Amino acid sequence: MKKVLLLAVTCAFATAAFAQTPETEVKVRNNGTTKTVTTTGKTNVGAALDNTVDAAGNVASKAGHKIKTGTQKASRKLRKSTKKMENKTE
Numbered sequence: 001m002k003k004v005l006l007l008a009v010t011c012a013f014a015t016a017a018f019a020q021t022p023e024t025e026v027k028v029r030n031n032g033t034t035k036t037v038t039t040t041g042k043t044n045v046g047a048a049l050d051n052t053v054d055a056a057g058n059v060a061s062k063a064g065h066k067i068k069t070g071t072q073k074a075s076r077k078l079r080k081s082t083k084k085m086e087n088k089t090e
Helices: 002-019 044-089
Strands: 023-028 034-039
Touching: none
Parallel strands: none
Antiparallel strands: 023 034
16 A cells, blocks of 8 residues: 555656646747747646645545544543442452
């Protein structure tokens, strides 16, 4: 799973870096004049890959948080129950 995620992140960075190179295009108007257009920024694919990576990071962060709070709750319950058992045995 780690290898797949690492591969996806590597591809996303490579695509994003490639998509940010400026491209110049010369358009010829109907009246014969030319217009030079420079486009920069991410393509739709690059933006989608970035969003996917961000979403995966968010999911991993939320899952980690849930696991942490779950273990804290469980340990709290365990401590309470052991105290109750100690009080009953005395």
